[in-house]
Amino acid sequence: MKLFKYMVVGFMFGFGMWKLEAISTFRIIEMFHFQSFHMYGIIMSGVIIGIIITQLFKKGKVKTIQGITHPFNDKSHEWWRYILGGTIFGMGWALTGVCSGMMFVLMGSGYTVFAIFIGSAMLGTFAYGYFRKVLPH
Amino acid sequence: MYEILEQIHAFISQPWPWWMGGITIGTTLFLLLYFGKDFGLSANLRTMCAADGAGDYADFFDFDWKKQGWNLMVALGAMFGGYIAANYFGGDGMAHVSQATVDTLNNIAEENLLTISTVPLIPGKDVIHNNIPAFWNLYSWGSLFTLRGLIIIVGGGFLIGFGARYAGGCTSGHAISGLADLQIPSLVAVIGFFTGGLIMTWLILPHILRIAF
Numbered sequence: 001m002k003l004f005k006y007m008v009v010g011f012m013f014g015f016g017m018w019k020l021e022a023i024s025t026f027r028i029i030e031m032f033h034f035q036s037f038h039m040y041g042i043i044m045s046g047v048i049i050g051i052i053i054t055q056l057f058k059k060g061k062v063k064t065i066q067g068i069t070h071p072f073n074d075k076s077h078e079w080w081r082y083i084l085g086g087t088i089f090g091m092g093w094a095l096t097g098v099c100s101g102m103m104f105v106l107m108g109s110g111y112t113v114f115a116i117f118i119g120s121a122m123l124g125t126f127a128y129g130y131f132r133k134v135l136p137h
Numbered sequence: 138m139y140e141i142l143e144q145i146h147a148f149i150s151q152p153w154p155w156w157m158g159g160i161t162i163g164t165t166l167f168l169l170l171y172f173g174k175d176f177g178l179s180a181n182l183r184t185m186c187a188a189d190g191a192g193d194y195a196d197f198f199d200f201d202w203k204k205q206g207w208n209l210m211v212a213l214g215a216m217f218g219g220y221i222a223a224n225y226f227g228g229d230g231m232a233h234v235s236q237a238t239v240d241t242l243n244n245i246a247e248e249n250l251l252t253i254s255t256v257p258l259i260p261g262k263d264v265i266h267n268n269i270p271a272f273w274n275l276y277s278w279g280s281l282f283t284l285r286g287l288i289i290i291v292g293g294g295f296l297i298g299f300g301a302r303y304a305g306g307c308t309s310g311h312a313i314s315g316l317a318d319l320q321i322p323s324l325v326a327v328i329g330f331f332t333g334g335l336i337m338t339w340l341i342l343p344h345i346l347r348i349a350f
Contacts, residue, residue: 023258036234089330096293132197
């Protein structure tokens with residue numbers, strides 16, 4: 001039961017992303033062709049509200065359920081990983097029109113072929129873990 | 138009473154405007170931070186690898202993956218959310234893209250297959266959309282037996298999994314959580330996402346989509 005609340009959060013997120021059409025590859029193609037504000041609106045409004053929420057937690061105005069100030073970790077300054085990894089991720093995002101959250105939403109909505117997509121993504125993750133030491137970070 | 142429920146159903150079923158993204162993402166982020174967690178869905182891929190015993194091959198996967206169970210539940214919840222939205226609140230099941238995008242899609246297909254009222258939300262024939270032109274039938278098991286479908290599903294999955302871990306996060310981890318925390322590394326990662334996305338969309342994807350077998 002302790003974990004059930006996370007399922008509720010995920011449910012709202014998945015439901016919302018479906019209704020916002022963020023799971024549609026056609027919306028992703030539209031975004032990368034700069035033909036509509038829709039996807040940028042979703043991301044930008046999410047970030048703006050996210051900044052307010054994050055600041056409330058950071059300043060300790062809102063405490064977590066454990067009664068403490070949420071510990072935020074600063075991201076490391078390994079620039080190559082963000083540039084190279086980000087570009088590779090972006091290519092995958094545009095190729096299938098699906099990012100790592102949306103693949104679960106699509107899988108659940110009945111497109112069972114996404115089991116193969118998730119399997120491939122696990123393989124990609126494994127490949128990164130295996131070759132991590134030789135990759136520039 | 139029944140009429141009111143029907144009205145609520147119809148209200149939710151219509152396509153949502155973009156600003157609902159702020160509310161959906163904001164609520165998700167708020168609740169996860171409130172529970173003392175961080176929002177980032179691609180971390181689940183690492184957890185799933187570790188749960189399958191990948192720790193024997195690379196110490197990157199040698200961590201206490203059971204502590205990540207909460208994030209797997211978020212993913213499971215997202216699956217349910219997709220199921221309910223698609224089957225009970227699907228509305229007309231169309232992607233309400235702009236006319237310019239319809240023209241772009243027809244240009245890629247080199248055929249006028251779609252009009253503004255016939256672009257399906259999901260390009261897959263198996264489940265909901267029976268009328269989708271064969272060219273755009275990408276997300277189906279049948280598609281997996283074509284080179285085009287194989288590249289898009291297996292290749293795309295691999296790039297997503299590899300890139301997300303390499304960059305240390307995905308759209309939710311960097312573009313939402315990271316940018317919301319005003320992290321410069323996340324901004325660099327997001328610029329990377331768009332660089333890769335633009336290269337793929339403009340230079341590579343049209344050629345992959347036109348593979349006929």
